[in-house]
Amino acid sequence: MKYRHLGNSGLEVSVIGLGTNNFGGRMEFKEAREVLFAAIDEGINFIDTANIYSHGNSEEIIGRSLVDRRDEVLIATKFGMLWEEGPHGKGGSRKHIMDSLEGSLRRLQTDHVDLYQMHRQDPDTPIEETLRALDDAVKDGKVRYIGLSNFDPWRIADAQWTAKHNGYTPFISSQPEYSMIERGVERAVLPVSEKYGLGTLPFFPLAHGFLTGKYRRNEAVPENTRLALTPDAQSRRLSDANFDILDQLEAFVEKRGHTMVELAFAWILNRQSVGSVIAGASTPEQIRQNAGAAEWELTAEEMEELNGILGG
Numbered sequence: 248m249k250y251r252h253l254g255n256s257g258l259e260v261s262v263i264g265l266g267t268n269n270f271g272g273r274m275e276f277k278e279a280r281e282v283l284f285a286a287i288d289e290g291i292n293f294i295d296t297a298n299i300y301s302h303g304n305s306e307e308i309i310g311r312s313l314v315d316r317r318d319e320v321l322i323a324t325k326f327g328m329l330w331e332e333g334p335h336g337k338g339g340s341r342k343h344i345m346d347s348l349e350g351s352l353r354r355l356q357t358d359h360v361d362l363y364q365m366h367r368q369d370p371d372t373p374i375e376e377t378l379r380a381l382d383d384a385v386k387d388g389k390v391r392y393i394g395l396s397n398f399d400p401w402r403i404a405d406a407q408w409t410a411k412h413n414g415y416t417p418f419i420s421s422q423p424e425y426s427m428i429e430r431g432v433e434r435a436v437l438p439v440s441e442k443y444g445l446g447t448l449p450f451f452p453l454a455h456g457f458l459t460g461k462y463r464r465n466e467a468v469p470e471n472t473r474l475a476l477t478p479d480a481q482s483r484r485l486s487d488a489n490f491d492i493l494d495q496l497e498a499f500v501e502k503r504g505h506t507m508v509e510l511a512f513a514w515i516l517n518r519q520s521v522g523s524v525i526a527g528a529s530t531p532e533q534i535r536q537n538a539g540a541a542e543w544e545l546t547a548e549e550m551e552e553l554n555g556i557l558g559g
Contacts, residue, residue, distance in 0.1 A: 248290025249541055253522040254446035256419040258362070258392055260321060262516055262541045264293035264523035265534070266450065271304025274529060280312040285531035287319050289538035293523045295422075295448070297325035297366055298351050310356035323362035323448075324351050325396060327369060339369035339377035348384055364394040364422060368402050374409050382415040394420035394448070400435035407443040418445055420522065425449035427458060427496070427514055427557055428489055437520065446522035449515055453526070457484045458511045460497055464490040473527075495556045505543055512540040517550060 250259045265286045270279045283294070296305045306324060313320060326347035329337040337343065351360060363384065365377065384390040395406065395418050403421060410417040421440040423432045429451065440447055453459055456473045462485060468475045474484060500510050512524050526537045545553070 248292075248538060250292075251522050252446070253362075253392075253448075254419040254520075255444035256392060256446070258321070258419065260293040260446075260523040261291045262521075262523055263291055263512065263537050264295050264323075264448070264525045265291055266525040266527040267294065267296045267305045267309060268300045269527055269529060270296070270308045271301030276308050276311065278529070279308045281531055282528050282534055283309065283312045284316075285534040286528070286538075287316060289534055291534070291538060292320050293323065294320050295323045295450075295525050297328070297364075298330060298347055298354075299325075299328045299366070302330075303350070303354050306351055306354035310354050314356060317357055321361040322355060322357065323364060323394070324355065324360055325364040325366040326351070327366040337369075339365055339372040339374070339380075341376055341380040344377065344380040344384070348389060352389065359389055359391060361391045362394050362420065363390040363392070364396050364420070365398075367397040368395075368399060374402070374406050375413065378406065378410050378413070378415040382410075385416045392416075392419050394418055394422060394445075396422035398436075400439040403436070403439050403445065404443060407445075417443075420448050421445045422448040422450055422525070424451045425515060426452050426454045427511060427553075428454050428484075428492060430557070437518070441520045445520075447518070447520050448523055448525055449521060450525045452515055452524045453508065453511050454489075455480050455484055457489065457493070458496070458507055460493065460507045492556060496553075499552070499556065503549075506536075506540075508536055509540040509543045512537070513543040513545050514550075514553060516541070517545050 249262045251262055253260050296309055298306060326344060327337060327339060335342045381393045393416055407417055423436050425432050437447060455477060461469060474481055500507055515521055515524050528534045528537060
């Protein structure tokens, strides 16, 4: 497994991470623990979760599984999405942050979170309040580093400027959706993140599984797949334009003796600001496939050919 510094920080993360939003939902404790242990055995040290994943069950499963292996991993969790109804049930207020952090620490059975991420921007709370509360959490030793997710570019810049000029702990990472067919963040989010020293942690790198090739044009979506469980994403994934791209990408990998998963990860990792690709897995075998995908480094000529296919 290869490792990279996350943004301008000293935190080194495996280039393939483990996303756990299916823990506690599609996967129960035994299956999830097997996946976690397989990830650690493959050298994956970055475990990404959130308090809202299965409403805390993902964190609980991770905490129970890693009681004796906590020091082998970096745990990243998130706050800010709707946790409960009421005036402080979401967002970036000091109260919500402190309440959320204590809940996550309890469920994760740990005394600190390695990367605490704001799951989405909160336009109703001053970023100064959010950063001050996170800075206090870092100073208290309950959080090591902080990150953000799903932020507008100008809010990323504003947050980093605010942190710098007030002496607060800055964000070190940004977690956006990013894949070969979801490239909107290249226009502003990634350039702004790179300018302000944030590493990128892409989620949905396989575009809800579309880039695995398991979905075929004019055929029914296979049962129990990610797209079958997220019907609202089907219209933007299963388009003729995307299938046209997929056909060319499949020919690209077949000629080189690689898989679509390997290509999807190698393409994202070609961007040096990417720290770790957040990849879900439901079996130890998928973990091994994901980990092996980190080995392919695309050449300049291959990237040029891919840009022609992708229109970049």
